[in-house]
Amino acid sequence: MTINDTFVWPTGFYTDGVQAGLRDKNDMGWLVSKVPAAAAGTYTTSQFVAAPTKLCRQLISTHHRLQAIVMNSVIANSCTGQVGWDNALAEQAQVAEKLEIDPELVGVASTGLIGSQLPMQKIHAGIAALQLKQDVGVTTAVMTTDTHAKIASTQLLIDGKQVTITGFAKGSGMIHPKMATMLGFVFTDANISGLQLQGLLSASVDETFNQITVDGDTSTNDMVTVMANGLADNHLLTADHPDYAAFAAALSGVLAKLAQGIAADGEGATKLVEVNIHHAATHAQAQHAAKAIVGSNLVKAALFGDDPNWGRIIAALGQTSVKIDVEHVAISINGFTLVKDSLAVPFDEATVKQAMTSHKLTIVVDLNAGDADGQAWGCDLTYNYVKINASYRS
Incomplete structure (x- = not known):
């Protein structure tokens, strides 16, 4: 189709x-x-x-x-x-x-x-x-x-x-x-x-x-x-x-x-962000986790700056009540693995930052807590978002 x-x-x-x-x-x-x-x-x-x-x-x-x-x-x-x-x-x-x-x-x-x-x-x-x-x-x-x-x-x-x-x-x-x-x-x-x-x-x-x-x-x-x-x-x-x-x-x-x-097309956005959650305990938890990541202002700001700061993703996940195997989480951005077994994986930062300049960013997170998947979409947070909304009425 x-x-x-x-x-x-x-x-x-x-x-x-x-x-x-x-x-x-x-x-x-x-x-x-x-x-x-x-x-x-x-x-x-x-x-x-x-x-x-x-x-x-x-x-x-x-x-x-x-x-x-x-x-x-x-x-x-x-x-x-x-x-x-x-x-x-x-x-x-x-x-x-x-x-x-x-x-x-x-x-x-x-x-x-x-x-x-x-x-x-x-x-x-x-x-x-x-x-x-x-x-x-x-x-x-x-x-x-x-x-x-x-x-x-x-x-x-x-x-x-x-x-x-x-x-x-x-x-x-x-x-x-x-x-x-x-x-x-x-x-x-x-x-x-x-x-x-x-x-x-x-x-x-x-x-x-x-x-x-x-x-x-x-x-x-x-x-x-x-x-x-x-x-x-x-x-x-x-x-x-x-x-x-x-x-x-x-x-x-x-x-x-x-x-x-x-x-x-989020106000001021430069990138579509897709978050895919794998191996969650339930579909509802997978959906919640995906939306928590894509909705985090710190994650969104990092993505605007092409910054592979996966700690922002971990922080967004940690604030949820979603079941997580905290010793075995994996994270990747646009195909580059950044985290495995909840530990940093060596990567070439310049290469990853270049990949993050793409109009679409795909974040994949494995919670290692079950068999369910989930997905959410959002955008980066830019200077123009504030500019647009500071003068919306006028």
């Missing part, structure tokens, strides 16, 4: 992005299905949930069906009280009227500055300008501090029918799911029920989006949605379907590609 970074529209889906005047480039967009689609979602675990996120969660958890999602950047519509809630409902109503569909089939997504009200005159004008096109501009309409859009797609045969799964996401800072300041939108023409789709999404998110970190912070608007409109005309996908496992793997692959794209 190949996961591409191209935008392929599944049968019966439309996208568009427009400039509504919230900033000087695309700032609003939508994703529309020709017919009502099965829907699933996962959402921020913050106690403060933005109005649009709350609305989507309410809609999807009740009906597991959507036909459209309207989205904007710049203003998050979070911590905005009754006015913010009413504004989200007003967006929903306008889109429903424009598409001549039930408002209960329209979701809303926002990202940007917390605490400000949406400029509704501009929002209404933006919705009025959206068209049923296949315009990749929707991917930039949700970007904030992102340097580029995150896109993933794949295709597979189910019952001899070509099924397409495509997704796009935004996220660069405040990334430490469950969930983070990120939005992800995945859509497919596969025929699958909403409840079945929810189960697949929830399981895949735990292995993908919830295993990335940029800075340890979470936000109020985080959400990943999947819509499946069934227009590929395959037989209904259930756990007993012979192609179910292939579809599940393809969906997970698209989510993983988007998650890694967010990690690599």
Whole structure:
């Protein structure tokens, strides 16, 4: 299975992005299905949930069906009280009227500055300008501090029918799911029920989006949605379907590609960091250990400086409650062994430092405590991270 970074529209889906005047480039967009689609979602675990996120969660958890999602950047519509809630409902109503569909089939997504009200005159004008096109501009309409859009797609045969799964996401800072300041939108023409789709999404998110970190912070608007409109005309996908496992793997692959794209585009980042844990006591412990390493500011700073200071990795591991054979840990970076049996291995520092200048760093840690593996992704910590966030509001 190949996961591409191209935008392929599944049968019966439309996208568009427009400039509504919230900033000087695309700032609003939508994703529309020709017919009502099965829907699933996962959402921020913050106690403060933005109005649009709350609305989507309410809609999807009740009906597991959507036909459209309207989205904007710049203003998050979070911590905005009754006015913010009413504004989200007003967006929903306008889109429903424009598409001549039930408002209960329209979701809303926002990202940007917390605490400000949406400029509704501009929002209404933006919705009025959206068209049923296949315009990749929707991917930039949700970007904030992102340097580029995150896109993933794949295709597979189910019952001899070509099924397409495509997704796009935004996220660069405040990334430490469950969930983070990120939005992800995945859509497919596969025929699958909403409840079945929810189960697949929830399981895949735990292995993908919830295993990335940029800075340890979470936000109020985080959400990943999947819509499946069934227009590929395959037989209904259930756990007993012979192609179910292939579809599940393809969906997970698209989510993983988007998650890694967010990690690599962390604010100010120069490197994607992948941590692979081997021989942990349980999968959950392996996942926790991987995320602890990739989330350590000291590890991240060392990686920015091309410094093979494996002591930072040991320190991050030691702070966890993960079971470790402390006498027999092994660590490598980009294929160079630095630690074996918890002792330093002689290496040529200049050679390793040169290898660490790569855009992608892979850290492998063997805990020698069991048979489970785990994986997480993040990025280095650079001077530009502080620069970006010191002036985010202004």
